[in-house]
Amino acid sequence: MTVIGLAVLTACASPPTRFYTLGTDAQPTITGSTASRSYRIDVRPVKVPAAVARSQLVVQTNATQVQVLEDDRWASSLPDEIRYALIAGVSQQAGAPGAKTVARGEDVPAYQVAVDVQRFESWPGSHVLIDVVWNVRASADVETLTCHSVVSEPVSDGYQAIAGGHRRAIGVVATQIARVVRAFAASATDSALKPTGASGKAGKRTMSCPHATDAAQTAADRAVPHLEE
Template identity: 55%
Template sequence: MTLLQSHSLRAFVRVATGISLAVLAACASPPSRFYTLGSEGGSTAADRTVSPAILIDMRPVTVPSAVARSQIVVQVSASQVKVLEDDRWASPLADEIRNAMLAAVSLQSGAADVHGMARADNVAVYDVSIDVRRFETWPGSHVLIDVVWTVRPSNSQETMICHSVVSRSVSAGYDAIVDGHRQALQRIATQITQGIREPVKTPTVHLGRQAATRSMSCPTMVEAETRIDAPVSGVAQ
């Protein structure tokens, strides 16, 4: 064997070894699991075949920066969290929440979302904003969602700003965690749906920078694991 052939053989062995190690490492890595908060109630496409009585503009949802990532974040303690590298949301968490809420509100109310579409001046559209203040996951214990949500008719000075805190007990396992968050979002969606339909009750006037804003009363829905406060004033939009 010549010197050149010897060098070529050693180079080939090094390359082959590197490829083998890479393949073994890939095989040893656990597969990523992806979860969605999508409603179990099915698509709302069927509802949109009928002209809806309600039009809504579901704005992009805001979430805390600590959970605004593809990985699921769980609480270890009140001051410590753990980022799960192999358990991820199917899409950004803010999009997951918006899609789940939109599907639930549309299904419950028969409303159609016109976000990003042209509006007719004489058609009322309910602008819905959702600001998630807390999105907590305690494995084997509970999940908690703390939300400030706003409903504002486009053809009125009336506005509804409400604060909902929903908690659900969950068993061990990430499927149970995701289902708990899904149930909590469904509950908040029910509150928002009632808020869209709620008549004006004992309105109060808040002087804004440009015009007076009339505040509508939030729906009264209280249960063991749900709290809704009404109204919330001075909430940044």
């Protein structure tokens, strides 16, 4: 009887839950802000579609159906996973060391990054796709650069491959955002160094959204640049 009871309990035991993360290193301090000596970066909470705004991985079974995986989950909520990955990626590539934060009293320019994920698709054994509208705005400026990125990455079988594909795709978007932040910072420095009263009316800053140009990426990146005032 005891042997039979143990066998039944073993058979009924649920499979272990597997957790995945979009981060590659230790997650930064959850302030959303990181900084260099000359400016700081503030990534706002990320918006994602309601269908994937959960801890479980959601994979496509066909064009109109998805499967929610109870035993394969994100280490934290998907919006937080994307946000933390962007904080780390943008900070590293825009010249902000690690997760250093700026004290409230320090007077440095801040660049606010807003991210709205339109699509977050996972196709096992095929590809992952993210469709993101994002913008960068300087805290002391009304000028905002809004961009639209669509990034696709091929993946092999397995849900670990799905997480890895999304990690690479988020990395492409982080690289693009970092380029815009650096362009804003360089433009602000040039304006500060320009003599006042020498050229009359100041010209408007011209910046465009970056494209994914790395041949190693399979990003179908469609950037739609426009400036909001």
